[in-house]
Amino acid sequence: MEAHTVLTGFVALYIFMLAAFTGYEIIGRVPSILHTPLMSGSNFVHGIVVVGAIYATLNATTALEQAIGFFGVLLGAGNAAGGYVVTERMLEMFKPSDKKKG
């Protein structure tokens, strides 16, 4: 772990800046018919927070931290799994007309 490079404030800012533009560009072009699944889909993506909660919980040293860690992982897992299921259910329903369109 010692060799792990530390992210300085400025490197973090670069990451944040590029990620912010990416998010803006992706959503800017989405047709409004997909707004609800997309909100739910982006909601799913920030469920990655569960990974951070797992990390923090593994490093807990007191019972209080373990208790908070339990809730952190529980909530993060709910965010990720719930976000996935509802988004998949919604998107699965979107279908075009049968071939005889005209």
Place this chain on the structure above:
Amino acid sequence: MSPQFIVDAAFIAAAFLFIYGLKRMSSPVTARSGIVVAGWGMLVAVLASFLYTFGVTEAAKPHLTVNAIVAATALAIGVSWAWWSGKKVAMTAMPQMVALYNGMGGGSAAAIAAMVLLQPAVEGGHSGDLLHYGVTVFGGLIGAISLSGSLIAWAKLDERIKGTWRYTGLQAVNGTVMLITLGIGGWIVFAAGGHAPPMIVVGFFMAALLFGVFMTMPIGGADMPVVISLYNAFTGLAVGMEGYVLQNPALMIAGMVVGSAGTLLTLLMAKAMNRSVSNVIFSNFGATGGEEQGEMKGAMKPIDAGDAGIQMRYAQKVIIAPGYGLAVAQAQHKLFEFVKLLQAADVDVKFAIHPVAGRMPGHMNVLLAEAGVPYDIIYDMEDINAEFKEADVAIVVGANDTVNPAARTNKSSPIYGMPILNVDMAKQVFVVKRGQGKGYSGVENELFFKDNTNMVYGDAQKVMVSMIQAVKSLDGGGH
């Protein structure tokens, strides 16, 4: 390969899959595969995160077994509960479920912040690092607000909390709670150098949670979609910040992508509702309107459902403006059955969707998709508004405020300026409505009193059945 290398590789793969998946979600053709791609990213990242067990701090090593059990148990419970609840939730209840899952993510970010703040000072640690703890506290603050605020939003949309919560001096109370929260947070960062006593840390999160409640309680149900979207962006930002604190670029990227996307989505929604975001949060909808409206001219003219159905059968072009009432009556399937009859009779049928039809932008599209309506006969407001004047019939089912011409003409109306569907410009308008009540905003609808409008009273599902029967008996016996 060291465990750390595998973790890092898994995270960069996850970040790529998230962005690629979101990109695929931007078209209805590829959207389904997009969420699946992003799902794989999540699975890879979560599995890899358990390799962290090989790299815990010295202080945590004696607790590792318990910690791992705690994390695995919480993960299993969280996933099973969410999987089950997500599978069974009705499509009409989707907005509040999204709010709930989103709030959970905010809570998770806040929990990370709390654990970081509770860690004792160690040699070579971050003690006194203002940036590190400033970001921790700020991310924890917005995460906690997102948690309690989303819970209130969920409860309101789920009708567990009815009405709004307004009293004189509300702004002052909210302001005070906010100042107290910021004060404690500032103290933790600047005075305590990130190592405040546990009670202070707990107090900070209590205050932040309380602020989320106070901030959301006065907001009316009609504005809730904007609020949910805002909290979605909040959670994203909170996750990004805690990602920085934990030195985890996957969290930073995913959090910030959602943070900016969510902010844009919030602004788009607010614009569609003719509201500014600050207006939604700091003022009250309908508090002044509703009472001072002029007398309505004309009368509401009822028409029999069957007659209305037959008239549409002989029309050339019919535009349907559905609203949430359609879904409440569970009439989407019957409506689509009727549409198929009209299509078989060579009527050009289109659906016109207002940006806030349903309980959230795009919600109505989901509800129609559930009934099997193909997305290529569904049009957005901007694309179809010019067509209403060519339509022989416009039929409004379970919508109200989104078709109220007062938004164009009546300056004293609280919905004045909101973009609406131009149904009143069609040659004939039918409004399917349960009774004579007002819409979600509490505003009387001028459309119902127009000369070319006829009201079809009744439960939307029963009305649709009558229309289907009328058209079927006509086509069956007529030829």
